[in-house]
Structures are given as C-alpha cells and as structure tokens.
Amino acid sequence: MDWRPNREDKKPIYKQIADYIELGITLGDFPAGSKLPSERQLADELEVNRSTVVAAYDELGAAGMVSRIKGSGTLVSADIWGISHKRIPNWGRYVEYGSFLPNLPLVQLIRKETQEETNRINLSSGELSPDLFPKKEIQTILAQIPFEAHLGYDHPQGNWQLRETITDHLKQTKQIETDPESILITSGAQQALHLIVECLLKPGDAVAIEDPSYFYSLPIFKSAGLRTFLLPVDKDGINPEDILDLHKKHRIRMVFVNPTYQNPTGTVLSLSRRKRLLELSSELGLPIIEDDPYSLTSFDGKLIPTLKSMDQNGTVLYISSLTKIVASGLRIGWVIGPKRVMERLADAKQQFDFGHSIFPQWVAYNFLQSPEFLLHIQNLQEQLKLRCDQLMDNLKLKAGHEVDFLAPEGGIHLWCRIHNEEINEKRLLEESLKNGVAYLPGSVMGSKKNTIRFTFGRGNLPDLTKGIERFTHALKSIRQD
Amino acid sequence: MDWRPNREDKKPIYKQIADYIELGITLGDFPAGSKLPSERQLADELEVNRSTVVAAYDELGAAGMVSRIKGSGTLVSADIWGISHKRIPNWGRYVEYGSFLPNLPLVQLIRKETQEETNRINLSSGELSPDLFPKKEIQTILAQIPFEAHLGYDHPQGNWQLRETITDHLKQTKQIETDPESILITSGAQQALHLIVECLLKPGDAVAIEDPSYFYSLPIFKSAGLRTFLLPVDKDGINPEDILDLHKKHRIRMVFVNPTYQNPTGTVLSLSRRKRLLELSSELGLPIIEDDPYSLTSFDGKLIPTLKSMDQNGTVLYISSLTKIVASGLRIGWVIGPKRVMERLADAKQQFDFGHSIFPQWVAYNFLQSPEFLLHIQNLQEQLKLRCDQLMDNLKLKAGHEVDFLAPEGGIHLWCRIHNEEINEKRLLEESLKNGVAYLPGSVMGSKKNTIRFTFGRGNLPDLTKGIERFTHALKSIRQD
Numbered sequence: 001m002d003w004r005p006n007r008e009d010k011k012p013i014y015k016q017i018a019d020y021i022e023l024g025i026t027l028g029d030f031p032a033g034s035k036l037p038s039e040r041q042l043a044d045e046l047e048v049n050r051s052t053v054v055a056a057y058d059e060l061g062a063a064g065m066v067s068r069i070k071g072s073g074t075l076v077s078a079d080i081w082g083i084s085h086k087r088i089p090n091w092g093r094y095v096e097y098g099s100f101l102p103n104l105p106l107v108q109l110i111r112k113e114t115q116e117e118t119n120r121i122n123l124s125s126g127e128l129s130p131d132l133f134p135k136k137e138i139q140t141i142l143a144q145i146p147f148e149a150h151l152g153y154d155h156p157q158g159n160w161q162l163r164e165t166i167t168d169h170l171k172q173t174k175q176i177e178t179d180p181e182s183i184l185i186t187s188g189a190q191q192a193l194h195l196i197v198e199c200l201l202k203p204g205d206a207v208a209i210e211d212p213s214y215f216y217s218l219p220i221f222k223s224a225g226l227r228t229f230l231l232p233v234d235k236d237g238i239n240p241e242d243i244l245d246l247h248k249k250h251r252i253r254m255v256f257v258n259p260t261y262q263n264p265t266g267t268v269l270s271l272s273r274r275k276r277l278l279e280l281s282s283e284l285g286l287p288i289i290e291d292d293p294y295s296l297t298s299f300d301g302k303l304i305p306t307l308k309s310m311d312q313n314g315t316v317l318y319i320s321s322l323t324k325i326v327a328s329g330l331r332i333g334w335v336i337g338p339k340r341v342m343e344r345l346a347d348a349k350q351q352f353d354f355g356h357s358i359f360p361q362w363v364a365y366n367f368l369q370s371p372e373f374l375l376h377i378q379n380l381q382e383q384l385k386l387r388c389d390q391l392m393d394n395l396k397l398k399a400g401h402e403v404d405f406l407a408p409e410g411g412i413h414l415w416c417r418i419h420n421e422e423i424n425e426k427r428l429l430e431e432s433l434k435n436g437v438a439y440l441p442g443s444v445m446g447s448k449k450n451t452i453r454f455t456f457g458r459g460n461l462p463d464l465t466k467g468i469e470r471f472t473h474a475l476k477s478i479r480q481d
Numbered sequence: 482m483d484w485r486p487n488r489e490d491k492k493p494i495y496k497q498i499a500d501y502i503e504l505g506i507t508l509g510d511f512p513a514g515s516k517l518p519s520e521r522q523l524a525d526e527l528e529v530n531r532s533t534v535v536a537a538y539d540e541l542g543a544a545g546m547v548s549r550i551k552g553s554g555t556l557v558s559a560d561i562w563g564i565s566h567k568r569i570p571n572w573g574r575y576v577e578y579g580s581f582l583p584n585l586p587l588v589q590l591i592r593k594e595t596q597e598e599t600n601r602i603n604l605s606s607g608e609l610s611p612d613l614f615p616k617k618e619i620q621t622i623l624a625q626i627p628f629e630a631h632l633g634y635d636h637p638q639g640n641w642q643l644r645e646t647i648t649d650h651l652k653q654t655k656q657i658e659t660d661p662e663s664i665l666i667t668s669g670a671q672q673a674l675h676l677i678v679e680c681l682l683k684p685g686d687a688v689a690i691e692d693p694s695y696f697y698s699l700p701i702f703k704s705a706g707l708r709t710f711l712l713p714v715d716k717d718g719i720n721p722e723d724i725l726d727l728h729k730k731h732r733i734r735m736v737f738v739n740p741t742y743q744n745p746t747g748t749v750l751s752l753s754r755r756k757r758l759l760e761l762s763s764e765l766g767l768p769i770i771e772d773d774p775y776s777l778t779s780f781d782g783k784l785i786p787t788l789k790s791m792d793q794n795g796t797v798l799y800i801s802s803l804t805k806i807v808a809s810g811l812r813i814g815w816v817i818g819p820k821r822v823m824e825r826l827a828d829a830k831q832q833f834d835f836g837h838s839i840f841p842q843w844v845a846y847n848f849l850q851s852p853e854f855l856l857h858i859q860n861l862q863e864q865l866k867l868r869c870d871q872l873m874d875n876l877k878l879k880a881g882h883e884v885d886f887l888a889p890e891g892g893i894h895l896w897c898r899i900h901n902e903e904i905n906e907k908r909l910l911e912e913s914l915k916n917g918v919a920y921l922p923g924s925v926m927g928s929k930k931n932t933i934r935f936t937f938g939r940g941n942l943p944d945l946t947k948g949i950e951r952f953t954h955a956l957k958s959i960r961q962d
Binding site: 008011012013015019022023049052088090091092094095097098099100102108111115125127128135138139142143146149150151152153154155156186187188190191198199200201202203204218219220223224251282285286287314327328329331332337338340341347348351352353354356357360363 | 573575579581584611623625631634668671683825828831839
C-alpha cells in the first residue's frame, strides 16, 4: 500500500483510512471474502496509532463492508456485491451516522411518553397548560380580522408589520430600544439559538452556559463541535467572575444566559451581577446571548430589567418569544442585535427553511397589538402564581420532609431537590410515569443527582394536586425497594 | 515553545496554532507590541508547512490580535488590552467566521434587488405570481372554519390530521402509497433537504446532483462538508449510468434529483431512465432523494409517475410541498420515507425549530381536503401554460435570433441559452435590473455561461411581455458596448 493518510486534511485519519479501504473494496482491490491486514500491521504501515486502525475497521464493520471475527482478523464481507442484486439502503446506518446529533435519550423518552393521549399528568414539557392559551382571542382574530397579508416569500428577517409591533412591544413592556431592522423573526427561541451557533461559531470554540440550564440539554452545541464550559448557578444566578476565569483558560467566545426566572432553577440574576456581567462583556468584547422567555411572567407584575435594556455597548444578542407567554404551537420568537448580525442569521434561515410562514406572524402581529394582549399577560401572571403556590403547597404537604426548593417569583418551573439519599433517577422517573405523572429529571439539565424540574405552568390546579400525589407515591414506592 | 499541534485532532492545524497564540496573547505570554516568531522560524519549530503558519497568522490578523507588517513581521496588536476598557464584540468577524456558509453573492444580490418595492418585474424568484395564489379560498378558510386545533407543542412529525390528508392527497393525485407515520411536515422542501443533509450524511461524504440544478445553488451541501459530483442533464434528464461511474470512483452516498419539470431546465426524466435509476439505486443500496415540487403543474393535466410511485425497494426519500402549487409564504412541505428515518429527521427538526407552527398546517389541511384544491390546481395548470406560451412567444418575437430554449410541458421555469457569443453574465444582469427586470443567471445553478432562468410562473401576462422587452433591451445595449 503506497497510500498514506493526509494529516493536514480536515477529515479525521481513521475516516480517511476507512474510506480508502471502502473504495478498494468497491473497486475490487480487496476482493469479497479476502482478509485485510491485521490492525498492528496496518498501523505500522500507515504510521498511525493502532487505535486509529481499530476505529477505521469498526466503521467499516458498522457499514457491513467487513466482518470482524475474533481470532481470524478482519474479512471483506462476502455479500457486498453478492448474487442478490436488490439491496435496500442501510437506513439504520444512515440514521445513526449523520453529523447532527440526536436528542438525549431521556428527552426522547419523556417526549414519547407524553405524546400519547393518556391520563398522564404532564408537568414535564416546558410550555403552558392548554387552558392558559388565549384560544378565544386567537379564534376571534382568525374569524374577524380580514387576512390581507402577502402569500409569497417575505423579507428574510420576517414580516415587517410584526417586527414593528415587536419594536413597540419591547419598548412598552421591557424598556428595550430597538428597530425593525435589528429584529429577526424565528421559530421560537430554539431556532435563534441554532442560527447563532451555526453562523457565529466554529467547531472547537469555547462557550459558557449556566449549570444547570436548558442550554445543557441541547445537542446543538455538541453537534456544532463547541466546547461548553459551565457557570454554576446559585440563588442569585451565575457569578460573572467565573467567566473571567474560564476566559483566561479557554478563550470563551460567547456566554449563554437565561437571567430571569431561569430554566430550570427559577432564579433571577441579581442586579449587581447583571451590571458586572455587562461590564466584563464589554471589557472582553465577549458577546452575551440573553435568552429571555419568561420576564413577562413575573407573579407580582414587577419588571426585572433585562440585560438588553442595560446594554450600552451592544454586546448582547437578545432572544425572546411568545412560546411561554402565548402558545408554544404558535412558533414565534425573535432575536435582536446588530443589523449585520441579523442579516447573516436571516441568510442562513433562508437556507434552513426559506423563511417564516406568514400565518403565525399574522396571528402574532394581531394579538400583540390588540388590547387583549396585556390583559392576557395580567391573567397569566395571576394564574401562574396560583399554580406555583398550589404545587409548592402540595409538595410541602405530601413530601415536605423529602424535598426542598426555592420559591420562584415568576416563570413556569419549580426546581426541587430530594434530600437524604441518592435516588435512582431513572427508576424514579419510570415509576412516576407508571403512576401517571411526567416531570423532567435534573440530569437532563446537567444537574447533579436528586433534582427535578416540575413545570407548574403546564398543569391546571386539580392536575397539580393529583400530579404531586402520584409523584410522592412513586418516591415512596422506590424507597421501599 | 514546547507546545506542538495535535495532528489527530479534528481541529485544523493552522487553527490550533492560531488558538494557541491567541491564548498566549490573552495570558500575557506574548505582550502587546511584541514580535512573534517569523513564519519560517515557527514552521520549523512546530514541524508544519510555512503556509500553515501563514494561515494561522492571517487568522489572528483578521481578528485584530496581531498586525502583519511587511518587512517587520508579525506584531501583537498594541491595543488588545489597551486603555479603553470598552470593547464592542468584533461582530464583523463573528459574522464572517461561523461554520454555516452564507448564500452565494449573486443569490444575495438578486434577493436584495427584488425585495424592495419597485416597478421591477420579478421573473427571478422561484414562486408563483401573487394573482395565482388561492387568496380567496384561504381567506374563506380563515374566516369561516372554526379554529379548534391544539395550540401547544404537537407531534414532532407534524399535525396528524394534515399528515392523514397528505396521505390521501398523494394516493389520489400521484398514486403514491404511504401512511401518516412515514410523513414529516417541514418548512417547504428546503427544510427537508437541510434535515437530510445534516442527519444522514457526514463531512467528506460524496453526493451526486444534477447539473445544472437548484441543488447546486444551495450552500447547505458545502456547509455540511459534502463533496458534490455533477450529473449532466440532457433533454431527457440525467443519465443514470453516470451515477454508476461516479459511484465506482467516489462511493456516492446519495443522489439528489428533481425528475419532473426540473429546476431550472424544465426537463422530464424519461420513463426508461426512471426505471434504470431505480434499478441502480437498488443494486447499489443507494438512496435517491426525489424532490418533486412541480409534478402537479403539468400543462395538459397528464401525470408523470414519480420515482416514489415506482419505488418497490424503498430506496427513495420523497420530498414535495405546497410552495410552488399553493403559496410560498405558507411554508408547508413534507418528506416521505421509512419511519425510522422520519423519526430521526423529526428529532433534529425539534432541535432546529421545536416543531412546526399549527397555523400553516391548519390552513394546509383545510385547503387540501376541500373541493377547491383540485379546482385551483386545474386553473393553475391552465394559467401556467398561458404564461409559458406568452413568455416563449415574446422571446421568439423579440430575441428569436439570439436565444433558444426547450419548451417545457409543466413547471414554472423556462431555461434559455443565449447563442453566438459569450455574454458578461454579471453585466447583463445589472443592465437588466437597471431596465427593470430580474431573472436568475445560469451560473447560480452551476451552468456554463450564456444561460438564464426565467420563472414565467412569477409573472402575469402583461408583465411577461414587458419583462422580455426590458430584457432584450438590456441584451442589445450590452452588445453595443
């Protein structure tokens, strides 16, 4: 073999070797049934580590190109170009193979379990309970406002009227000054995060996220090849000085935070830490991604100033949405930042989905600019407070000796710690699902064991009572094992 | 320096070097204003090519970390940690830097030029003219059908009712047998392509696409690190034997085709070639991605059998949408394939945008299952034929000696070749834009010079006449230069 892997190629060495051999098999250089060189032999010949050859042979094995037989070495599969000329593509391999990573298994499990129509109480998915959606208001918009919007492709940054309305909305409700040209409409906050990760970062880049956090649960960071570093969250949120340490060690390129009623802990980043975070961000020229889905859900209606409203140096990209305050099925979110950044993200959004559908934008525009919107928010705040109280009361009543939590002042999540002993997280979840209640295990958010996220916003009052009953029942029954 | 780049790391060597030096600058190992080793010196020390060091220094230069001064070498920038402690993030660098690639400059230019409200006639964007959208039918749905759909997160594969309706629709109109579990609703065909590329392929994989083709214009393939190989299109579409050749040389992992009224050439893959393509696909276990946005736009209402309807071995993933037959701003498309593949794509879609908005799905469901849908399609076919004739008549009349084309039998595009001499493509486009008409230059689709795509579906009858007048005027005026 006079071929050698190219060490300056972007493609990993093991993959180059696997591809080279696969090509040889295809071309008949390595006939069906023949034996390939031993791992050691090939490693010596190509001047690579043996583990690299093992990875290459494993890859070929997974593709069904070779069989790896203990004691006999690696054989080219006999049926590669066999007599049967009908082959179905190896879909199983394609599915496992692609570069974008699947969701965490626990996330997939919970999604599957809560998708089916059952009597199970869902305190797991991060959205509002159906009775909190402004269904009547939306029905009225659809039935009574004549639809006159353009049905063709729209501006890559989204519908102009909606962007104008969001500009007004942000000024009125959050004291954020922006303009329609600095806004990009996205499919919820999720798409904004995905676009930022894909367009502004590269494999190998270091980013900092809260621990625990929603960001932790997202495979988008790992899929993009980013190195994520964790900022521990205490009762006042992250400690900005931790960023300085991380930056010195790893050249952090972006910081992702959810400073207000954080998911999952419900904490609020204190004002002094907000100031210090912005100060550090300017000193280091380090962009902050502020994810703000919850600031309008304050139980007492008090507004906590967003980082964006305090951002004098333009270091913050601000993400928000109607997902947690109107309806998750609407799929309207937005990101705000310098025009050139928005243009870059919008260009990529065109390639991802060719722009946003006019229908949810039209509904969002009409709802946001109607007087019903603020009435809805007021009602939502009251309802969320009631539900949070109900959940906390029931937890105290039924499991007061076994769990503790910090009472949140807004948002839709309650973060609980189970004390005393280490619980088998998977068993507790399975037992709870069997008992008819779903929640999110803390490990999904990167937390140590013994933590749980209950989304009180997802339940109505009777369900919250019944859900906690079922949960405590599960907790007791696995303790008795 | 006792640090050395890691040659088995995924991160390119030059990037490792740049990051190492950037870190050193941050930590003060290389003080502001100090001189870095010469390119040759560093290359020797690290045992890399000099060009690798040049790339690393250039990267640092672009980031403003160093200045490269001819004759004096490479200096650490003096103002990195300068007296001004307020730094705006270098957004320009972030924008240029991310891994996902921007759209082609010509695509961006045309998009920008056609976005503004002008009197310019748009024969460029691949969509229907506003007067062909079923606006009244959609208004009636919105105003008269009570909206009762769930407003929360829906199934990752999309709304069940819509998937059922699409199942019926495909059986009735295209003789495709499928079921709702094998369907994933996407934001047009575009998102389906993006999901397939991200989830089923890896960097370095070889794929085959038509030449010229819409696929060629998409940076998603390059962003995903794929190697694309071209299959020339003649009047009967691609020649399947070309795939065999490519496969032997490059181990093709997927073939992307738009077999019916191909974009941009308008050609139809002949029946015998369809059969041979499917045969080869089964022999090689090679997935075919069939993009089928146009098969219902046949001018004479005759149905050309899709590859999917002939696919007995399950080698075809089938993509279609309502974009080119109902409205582009609706953003409803779908992909059909094995359930496990759909689940994988749906899982990724959750991470991209957290699922599809219910509103366009609800509109699509109601329209697809109404009797108005087929009436609309019938009218659309007649209108498209009229418009195509109008465009061809005008071209023959005004530029018959200068251009030729194949008359299409469906679709929305006319593909023209300008004969006699080599035209400066960019000048002709600029002159045409100045004269008030936009079209798509062939090079965007990977074509040799002297080709143009006119989208007759995008114009009304008077605009088509006027548009061709303006175009021929531009053609003449640049010839006189």
